[in-house]
Amino acid sequence: MGVSEYGWIFPAAVGSELVQLNVGVGVWIDEYNKSKVNIIMLFNEFIQRNQAIKELLSLVVSQQKPQAYPLATAKRANIVSNGKVFKIGDAANITDPLTGEGIANAIVSGLYVTQAINMSTTLDSASENWQHLYQLYFEDDLDAALQIKSFRKFLFINKLLIWFMNRNETFTEQVTYTFVGLIPYKKLFL
Numbered sequence: 256m257g258v259s260e261y262g263w264i265f266p267a268a269v270g271s272e273l274v275q276l277n278v279g280v281g282v283w284i285d286e287y288n289k290s291k292v293n294i295i296m297l298f299n300e301f302i303q304r305n306q307a308i309k310e311l312l313s314l315v316v317s318q319q320k321p322q323a324y325p326l327a328t329a330k331r332a333n334i335v336s337n338g339k340v341f342k343i344g345d346a347a348n349i350t351d352p353l354t355g356e357g358i359a360n361a362i363v364s365g366l367y368v369t370q371a372i373n374m375s376t377t378l379d380s381a382s383e384n385w386q387h388l389y390q391l392y393f394e395d396d397l398d399a400a401l402q403i404k405s406f407r408k409f410l411f412i413n414k415l416l417i418w419f420m421n422r423n424e425t426f427t428e429q430v431t432y433t434f435v436g437l438i439p440y441k442k443l444f445l
C-alpha cells in the first residue's frame with residue numbers, strides 16, 4: 256500500500272464449505288502517529304482499492320467488525336529477561352523491524368532460552384545468560400535493520416538505492432537476499 260503500510264488477505268479456515276479469511280492492514284506506528292488517517296479508514300480504503308477483495312466481497316456471507324492491535328517489533332538496548340520472566344518472540348521485541356517477520360526469531364529465541372537455562376545453576380545466571388545470548392545472536396542484526404529502517408524514511412535514499420540496484424547486479428542480489436532473510440542485515444554494512 257506504500258512504503259509504510261501493507262495489506263493482507265489470509266485464508267484462516269478452509270476446512271468447511273465456507274472459507275474464513277483474515278483481511279487486514281498494518282502500518283508503522285511512527286508513520287501512523289504523523290498521519291491524520293485512522294486505521295479503520297485505511298482498512299476500508301484497502302477493501303475498496305484491492306481488486307481481489309472487491310471480487311470476494313460479493314460472496315461474503317458474514318463479516319466481523321474490524322479490530323486494531325499494536326504489534327511489537329525490534330528496539331534498541333532491548334532487555335529480554337526481567338527477573339523470573341524470560342521473554343521470547345514478539346513479546347521480546349525481536350520481530351524484524353523491516354519486514355514484520357518474526358516466526359523464525361520466535362522459534363530460535365525459544366531455543367536460546369532453553370540453552371540459557373541449561374547452562375545456568377541459578378535463576379539470576381539464567382536470566383543474565385539469556386540476555387547475553389540475545390546480545391550475541393540477535394542484537395547486532397536487529398540494530399542494523401533499525402539503522403536501515405531509519406535511512407529508508409528519506410525518499411532520496413530509497414531513490415538512490417533503486418538507482419544503484421538498477422546498475423549493480425551483485426548489490427541487488429545482496430539486498431534481495433538480505434530482505435528475504437538469507438543474509439544478515441549487518442552484512443550490508445560490511
Ligand SMILES: Cc1cc2nc3c(=O)[nH]c(=O)nc-3n(C[C@H](O)[C@H](O)[C@H](O)COP(=O)(O)OP(=O)(O)OC[C@H]3O[C@@H](n4cnc5c(N)ncnc54)[C@H](O)[C@@H]3O)c2cc1C
Pocket residue numbers: 263279326343344345346350355356357358359361
Ligand atoms: C498479519 C500478520 C502477518 C505476518 N506474517 C508473517 C510472515 O509472513 N512471516 C513471519 O515470519 N512473521 C509474520 N508475522 C509475525 C509473526 O506472526 C509473529 O512474529 C510470530 O507469530 C511471533 O510468535 P510468538 O510465539 O512470539 O507470538 P504469537 O504467535 O503471537 O503467540 C503468542 C500466543 O500466546 C497466546 N496468549 C496471549 N496471551 C495469553 C495469555 N494471557 N494466556 C495464554 N495464552 C496467551 C496468544 O493467543 C498466542 O497464541 C505476521 C504477523 C501478522 C500480524
